[in-house]
Amino acid sequence: MTPPRVLAIGAHPDDAEFFAGGALAGFAAQGAEVGIVVCTDGARGGATGGEALAGRRRAEAERAATTLGIRAPVFLGHADGSLVADDALRRDLVREIRRERPDLVLLHDPTTLWTPLGETVHLGHSDHRAAGQATLDAVYPRLLLASFYPDLVDEGFAPWLVRELWLFDTARPDHFVPIADTSERKRRALACHESQHVPGLLAAASAIESAFSCGAGHEAFRRLRLV
Ligand SMILES: [Zn+2]
Numbered sequence: 001m002t003p004p005r006v007l008a009i010g011a012h013p014d015d016a017e018f019f020a021g022g023a024l025a026g027f028a029a030q031g032a033e034v035g036i037v038v039c040t041d042g043a044r045g046g047a048t049g050g051e052a053l054a055g056r057r058r059a060e061a062e063r064a065a066t067t068l069g070i071r072a073p074v075f076l077g078h079a080d081g082s083l084v085a086d087d088a089l090r091r092d093l094v095r096e097i098r099r100e101r102p103d104l105v106l107l108h109d110p111t112t113l114w115t116p117l118g119e120t121v122h123l124g125h126s127d128h129r130a131a132g133q134a135t136l137d138a139v140y141p142r143l144l145l146a147s148f149y150p151d152l153v154d155e156g157f158a159p160w161l162v163r164e165l166w167l168f169d170t171a172r173p174d175h176f177v178p179i180a181d182t183s184e185r186k187r188r189a190l191a192c193h194e195s196q197h198v199p200g201l202l203a204a205a206s207a208i209e210s211a212f213s214c215g216a217g218h219e220a221f222r223r224l225r226l227v
Helices: 015-029 051-068 087-100 126-142 150-154 183-191 198-210
Strands: 005-010 033-040 074-078 104-108 114-117 120-123 164-168 175-178 218-225
Touching (some): 005 087, 051 183, 087 150, 183 198, 198 218
Parallel strands (some): 005 104, 033 074
Antiparallel strands (some): 114 120, 175 218
């Protein structure tokens, strides 16, 4: 069954489509409301970083979202490369989750130090772990209780219960989504990130899709049902 509202929370402007673009495009095609939150400004994602790169990456992420058939991402603007799962980030995430009121949240697995890829490994990123940890800490208990961030409640961001979490960027998946129908769209979305090394991005996405025993053509998640 397609959840009516889906929210993916990534550390960087390309993470949601890299790890879950096929699943997100599939949800959107089935009529779900799908959103993306990007925690950092992406300003260190290149040899010469800074504000110009952050602006460019934001535009790329907006084009990628359009390609996936979903609305423009929300950027929280935390510093790329320095993300920490602190209360400022948790508060931002509670606000955005309360705003979107999703049934399903997709997030980085905060425990991923590396992912085995055949004989080599794909190293995890500290921003990914921080984004995943802050999202888990936002979902429980902060999202549920008006005693957390009462000023947000006063602004209309009422407590909310997420029903299910799918952890992407995980070395221990237990849920595999076939993306044969959406793989092409995912690849076109990844190709929107022209400031990144697109052939490398596409190759890495294929390697991760192929890393687990179900074979290529799937995205892998760890599925946590909360209710
Ligand atoms: Zn990333």
